[in-house]
Amino acid sequence: MDGGGRIAGPLKPGSARRDAGQPAGRRTPVPMREPAPASRTALLLRRITVRLGASRIGRRGASLLTVLVIGGFSVYGVILGGHIEEAESILVDVGDLAANAAGFKVRQVNLSGQNHVTPPEILAAAGIKSSTSILFVDADATRARLEAMPWIAAATVRKLYPDRIDISVVEREAYALWQFNGQIQVIARDGMPIAPYSDDPRYVSLPIVVGEGAEKRVGEIVEALGRVPVIRDRVRAAILVADRRWTLKMRNGIDVRLPQEGLDDALFQLSELDREKKLLTRDITIVDLRLPDRIVVRLSDSAFETRMQALKAKAKAKKGGAA
Known part of the structure; x- marks a missing residue:
C-alpha cells in the first residue's frame, strides 16, 4: 500500500481484477500490458533502437534519436498525402514513444468509485493504453471524456510523475x-x-x-x-x-x-x-x-349499465307510486 493507504501494486500482466461490486473508495490497480507492434513504423523504430542502443550513444539516447528522426519523416510524409488526422495520431504515438524512452511511460493506473462501469471501459474512454506516456495525458480532457460516459456523473484525474495516474469516478444512481x-x-x-x-x-x-x-x-x-x-x-x-x-x-x-x-x-x-x-x-x-x-x-x-338499469327501475317505481 502507498502512504495514503491505497492499493498500489506493480502493473504486471494478469494482476487486474474486475471490481464491478467493490465498495466505492477502494482503488484498483490496472496493469498496462505490452502491446504487439501495431505498424511498420513501430517495428522499424524498435529495430533501429536496438541497433543503435548497442553503440556508444547508449540505449536511451538511441531511442530518443530514432523516435524523433523516423517520427518526423513519417509525419511529413502523411501530411504531404493530405491525411491530417492520421498525422496527428502519428505525432501522439511518436511523442509517447519518445517520452516512454525517457522513463515517463504510464505503468500504473489506480481506479476508484466504479461499480457499473468496468476498468477496461474507463481506460478506453480515458484513452489510456499500454503505450501511453504520462507527459501527454491531458487531465482535463481525460476527465471530460469520462464524464461523457452515461454512468459517470463526475471524475477526477491526477497525474503522479513519473509513471502513475489516479482516476476517481462518481457514478450516477438509477432513479x-x-x-x-x-x-x-x-x-x-x-x-x-x-x-x-x-x-x-x-x-x-x-x-x-x-x-x-x-x-x-x-x-x-x-x-x-x-x-x-x-x-x-x-x-x-x-x-x-x-x-x-x-x-x-x-x-x-x-x-x-x-x-x-x-x-x-x-x-x-x-x-x-x-x-x-x-x-x-x-x-x-x-x-x-x-x-x-x-x-x-x-x-x-x-x-354504467348497472347504474342505468337502477335508474330506470327507480323511475319506473316512482311513476307507479304516483299512479
Whole structure:
C-alpha cells in the first residue's frame, strides 16, 4: 500500500481484477500490458533502437534519436498525402514513444468509485493504453471524456510523475425507468439514460415514467408521489401528456388525470377520497382531477349499465307510486 493507504501494486500482466461490486473508495490497480507492434513504423523504430542502443550513444539516447528522426519523416510524409488526422495520431504515438524512452511511460493506473462501469471501459474512454506516456495525458480532457460516459456523473484525474495516474469516478444512481418509442431505459435523477432495462433486481422496483420529455421531468412526479406513499404504492406508471401534465396508470387499471398545476394538492385529495370513499377500489375507469372545483369519475361499462338499469327501475317505481 502507498502512504495514503491505497492499493498500489506493480502493473504486471494478469494482476487486474474486475471490481464491478467493490465498495466505492477502494482503488484498483490496472496493469498496462505490452502491446504487439501495431505498424511498420513501430517495428522499424524498435529495430533501429536496438541497433543503435548497442553503440556508444547508449540505449536511451538511441531511442530518443530514432523516435524523433523516423517520427518526423513519417509525419511529413502523411501530411504531404493530405491525411491530417492520421498525422496527428502519428505525432501522439511518436511523442509517447519518445517520452516512454525517457522513463515517463504510464505503468500504473489506480481506479476508484466504479461499480457499473468496468476498468477496461474507463481506460478506453480515458484513452489510456499500454503505450501511453504520462507527459501527454491531458487531465482535463481525460476527465471530460469520462464524464461523457452515461454512468459517470463526475471524475477526477491526477497525474503522479513519473509513471502513475489516479482516476476517481462518481457514478450516477438509477432513479427511474423511462419508456418511450417502445424502449425502456434506466435513467438518473437528471434524466440521463444510463442503461437499457434488464431484469436486474436493482431495477424492477424503480418507478416508471412514460412519454416524450418524461425523463426530463421525472423528479417532479417521483418526489410528489413520494410525499403520498399510499397512492405511490398503487401506481404502475406515470404518463406525461403533451409535456404539460401527468396521468397515473394505477395497478388495477384506473387512470387518474392530474392537473397541470397543484400536483401535491391533487394527490392529497385523491388519497383522502380513497380513504373516505374507497374511490380507487370502485368499478370505475377514470378519475379526473383537472378541474379545481369538481371531480369527474367515469364508470366502467358494466358499472354504467348497472347504474342505468337502477335508474330506470327507480323511475319506473316512482311513476307507479304516483299512479
